[in-house]
Amino acid sequence: xxxxxxxxxxxxxxxxxxxLVVTSPSAFASRSRLLSKKKETVKLTMWSHEGxxxxxxxxxxxxxxxxxxxxxxxxxxxxxxxPLADVPTKFLAAASAGTNLPDLLAIEINAFxxxxxxxxxxxxxxxxxDEVDPVRAQFFESSLDxxxxxxRLYALESAYTLCAYYYKxxxxxxxxxxxxxxxxxxxxxxxxxxxxxxxxxTTIATGGGGVASGLSGQFIMFLLQRGGGIFDxxxxxxxxxxxxxxxLDLLVRGLKNGTFLAVxxxxxxxxxxxxxxxxxxxxxxxDWWKFMLTRNAPDQSxxxxxxxxxxxxxxxxxxxxxxxxxxxxxxxSKHQEAAWELLSYSFLRKRGQIQKFKETFFLPTxxxxxxxxxxxxxxxxxxxxxxxxxxxxxxxxxxxxxRQSPFWAVATQALDRELSEAFxxxxxxxxxxxxxxxxxxxxxxx
Amino acid sequence: MAPYLFIAPFFLLYGAFxxxxxxxxxxxxxxxxxxxxxxxxxxxxxxTNLLDDPTxxxxxxNTALYAVVxxxxxxxxxxxxxVVLNARTVRAKDLFRAVYFLPIVLSPLVIAIIFILIxxxxxxxxxxxxxxLGLEPIAWxxxxxxxxAAVIAVIIWRYxxxxxxxxxxxxxxxxxxxxxxxRVSGASQxxxxxxxxxxxxxPVTAFIAIIVxxxxxxxxxxxYILTGGGPADATISVAQFVYREGLTNLNMGxxxxxxxxxxxxxxxxxxxxxxxFRVGREL
Numbered sequence: 001x002x003x004x005x006x007x008x009x010x011x012x013x014x015x016x017x018x019x020l021v022v023t024s025p026s027a028f029a030s031r032s033r034l035l036s037k038k039k040e041t042v043k044l045t046m047w048s049h050e051g052x053x054x055x056x057x058x059x060x061x062x063x064x065x066x067x068x069x070x071x072x073x074x075x076x077x078x079x080x081x082x083p084l085a086d087v088p089t090k091f092l093a094a095a096s097a098g099t100n101l102p103d104l105l106a107i108e109i110n111a112f113x114x115x116x117x118x119x120x121x122x123x124x125x126x127x128x129x130d131e132v133d134p135v136r137a138q139f140f141e142s143s144l145d146x147x148x149x150x151x152r153l154y155a156l157e158s159a160y161t162l163c164a165y166y167y168k169x170x171x172x173x174x175x176x177x178x179x180x181x182x183x184x185x186x187x188x189x190x191x192x193x194x195x196x197x198x199x200x201x202t203t204i205a206t207g208g209g210g211v212a213s214g215l216s217g218q219f220i221m222f223l224l225q226r227g228g229g230i231f232d233x234x235x236x237x238x239x240x241x242x243x244x245x246x247x248l249d250l251l252v253r254g255l256k257n258g259t260f261l262a263v264x265x266x267x268x269x270x271x272x273x274x275x276x277x278x279x280x281x282x283x284x285x286x287d288w289w290k291f292m293l294t295r296n297a298p299d300q301s302x303x304x305x306x307x308x309x310x311x312x313x314x315x316x317x318x319x320x321x322x323x324x325x326x327x328x329x330x331x332x333s334k335h336q337e338a339a340w341e342l343l344s345y346s347f348l349r350k351r352g353q354i355q356k357f358k359e360t361f362f363l364p365t366x367x368x369x370x371x372x373x374x375x376x377x378x379x380x381x382x383x384x385x386x387x388x389x390x391x392x393x394x395x396x397x398x399x400x401x402x403r404q405s406p407f408w409a410v411a412t413q414a415l416d417r418e419l420s421e422a423f424x425x426x427x428x429x430x431x432x433x434x435x436x437x438x439x440x441x442x443x444x445x446x
Numbered sequence: 447m448a449p450y451l452f453i454a455p456f457f458l459l460y461g462a463f464x465x466x467x468x469x470x471x472x473x474x475x476x477x478x479x480x481x482x483x484x485x486x487x488x489x490x491x492x493x494t495n496l497l498d499d500p501t502x503x504x505x506x507x508n509t510a511l512y513a514v515v516x517x518x519x520x521x522x523x524x525x526x527x528x529v530v531l532n533a534r535t536v537r538a539k540d541l542f543r544a545v546y547f548l549p550i551v552l553s554p555l556v557i558a559i560i561f562i563l564i565x566x567x568x569x570x571x572x573x574x575x576x577x578x579l580g581l582e583p584i585a586w587x588x589x590x591x592x593x594x595a596a597v598i599a600v601i602i603w604r605y606x607x608x609x610x611x612x613x614x615x616x617x618x619x620x621x622x623x624x625x626x627x628x629r630v631s632g633a634s635q636x637x638x639x640x641x642x643x644x645x646x647x648x649p650v651t652a653f654i655a656i657i658v659x660x661x662x663x664x665x666x667x668x669x670y671i672l673t674g675g676g677p678a679d680a681t682i683s684v685a686q687f688v689y690r691e692g693l694t695n696l697n698m699g700x701x702x703x704x705x706x707x708x709x710x711x712x713x714x715x716x717x718x719x720x721x722x723f724r725v726g727r728e729l
Contacts, residue, residue: 085694120482207588273568416674424589
């Protein structure tokens with residue numbers, strides 16, 4: 001063979017050998033192993049009425065990426081901020097159409113009842129029960145129960161909305177009011193004197209009602225603290241009760257004698273005016289009520305402190321809940337596994353919970369967070385450096401649970417109607433509660 | 447074939463976005479449906495339940511009130527403003543037109559916030575004025591009667607300028623020589639308006655009456671944002687009832703029944719107005 005032919009032969013032989021190597025099954029296996037180490041990039045979408053949790057989740061996603069333990073590479077969470085009342089409407093419409101669903105969904109606690117009707121939750125939300133059950137005991141049950149249907153859990157609460165009493169010590173001192181008022185009844189006695197001077201212990205929404213008015217929401221907070229409720233754990237209507245009458249009676253008497261100041265809407269412009277003009281020297285509220293202060297009265301930083309709420313002398317809890325938002329995974333999401341990985345990493349671990357507080361100021365729902373000395377030593381600058389988490393740590397173990405029902409929206413609508421009648425003294429508290437309960441009972445029968 | 451193809455887009459869109467949903471809504475009104483699970487036939491039960499629902503009855507009465515106020519107060523006020531603005535002696539007409547038209551372009555949320563502040567019992571401008579006159583403040587948004595008045599005031603404030611524009615356009619189409627001839631013949635301003643302007647304005651008036659009726663019957667934003675339909679359902683409209691039942695309580699069939707009732711009521715009233723104004727007939 002001449003040189004050219006040998007070169008040609010070697011070229012052909014070499015090519016053939018290479019071809020055999022490349023196309024052999026073992027070669028495929030090696031290539032697959034190489035390819036399997038390539039992670040899937042996931043961009044999770046979220047529908048919510050606020051954007052802070054999306055930012056929080058995006059930061060946790062970066063941590064997960066840096067840790068390298070996930071089989072996913074998370075892009076920042078893309079949040080679509082929608083008005084509160086429209087989130088369930090938009091989601092259910094998308095779920096009905098079966099398209100354009102988000103991966104993560106914010107469910108305001110009072111809107112969860114819409115997912116309970118005909119057990120829609122089972123059809124449109126991912127059941128988280130089996131994943132959460134192993135660690136369920138580590139969480140406050142009152143943070144999980146409101147997002148459950150038939151014992152199955154569908155969302156994780158983002159904020160443990162414990163209620164305390166916000167107050168201005170300097171105003172209390174000037175008016176000769178003790179720093180800690182133990183009972184609401186005691187507050188009513190002091191309030192008559194203080195109200196005459198144009199100062200009030202809180203504002204109460206007395207307007208027409210509606211989604212953002214806070215009318216029924218505020219009453220429910222007092223009702224829960226008193227130990228009552230609208231529904232019990234089996235969904236039975238229990239609104240017509242002594243506790244409900246006592247809670248409403250407190251509000252009516254407080255408005256009548258000037259202890260409480262009537263405003264059209266909670267968190268609305270008139271509520272803010274009461275705060276800014278100094279008529280409001282205190283206010284009961286959940287942990288997020290702090291934003292009412294920081295947004296409407298930043299100049300009052302350092303003037304406010306937190307203390308436990310007064311209690312009902314006839315019994316109940318030292319605290320209550322007002323609002324809350326759970327985060328769920330849409331069943332139609334194409335990234336259920338990734339969404340759960342991010343959600344569980346962020347919400348089910350102590351580090352994530354504490355980080356959530358640091359970034360959003362929403363209280364943790366994990367019991368162990370409230371035993372962490374570093375966490376409890378946090379000093380809130382708006383409250384003059386008060387270590388307010390120590391107060392919440394005392395309140396957290398003994399708080400009521402908001403028992404949900406598919407008829408929750410009907411109940412709040414009935415309460416909006418009857419509460420305004422009671423506040424305007426057109427009905428007694430007993431008559432108003434009875435009428436509200438009767439209206440809900442009628443709807444439940446229909 | 448070509449002419450049909452040219453008019454097809456309208457009918458396709460009309461069918462898809464108006465006729466189709468209307469027929470579906472009628473069909474839905476005989477069912478119970480939450481939007482996700484399968485529909486359940488209930489026959490006329492939704493309609494009979496409406497008759498026993500005190501909230502629906504309140505909403506129907508309120509909506510009728512809003513429609514009557516719109517026809518009897520808002521429209522005549524708009525006409526009066528239009529007549530005044532059409533006068534030769536008025537200067538800066540464009541400025542007035544813009545000012546009167548402005549409320550309709552404002553966001554309903556902005557309007558609601560402003561009027562909540564105006565009508566607030568503690569801090570509101572309205573009560574500050576009353577206190578200045580030595581009168582007792584009124585709980586505008588917490589008293590059924592005054593809440594209705596507040597909502598009506600906002601509706602009149604918001605839509606009068608918008609309706610005025612239509613009347614103004616109609617007035618400007620009335621031939622000047624006819625009015626001049628009437629004046630020369632010794633007619634007073636009122637006689638000129640009654641016997642010359644008003645008859646020529648009839649088609650525009652008929653159009654305005656019908657759109658004002660339909661608009662008022664479908665009112666939603668003002669009561670929803672200002673009072674949430676309260677206090678005690680004193681201001682709730684049928685449109686808000688439909689929204690609440692359909693989207694909040696997920697009773698789609700029940701909400702559809704209410705919307706069908708509203709549709710029938712509006713259609714009947716529109717028919718009456720068409721007969722009253724003799725639309726399509728000679729003067």
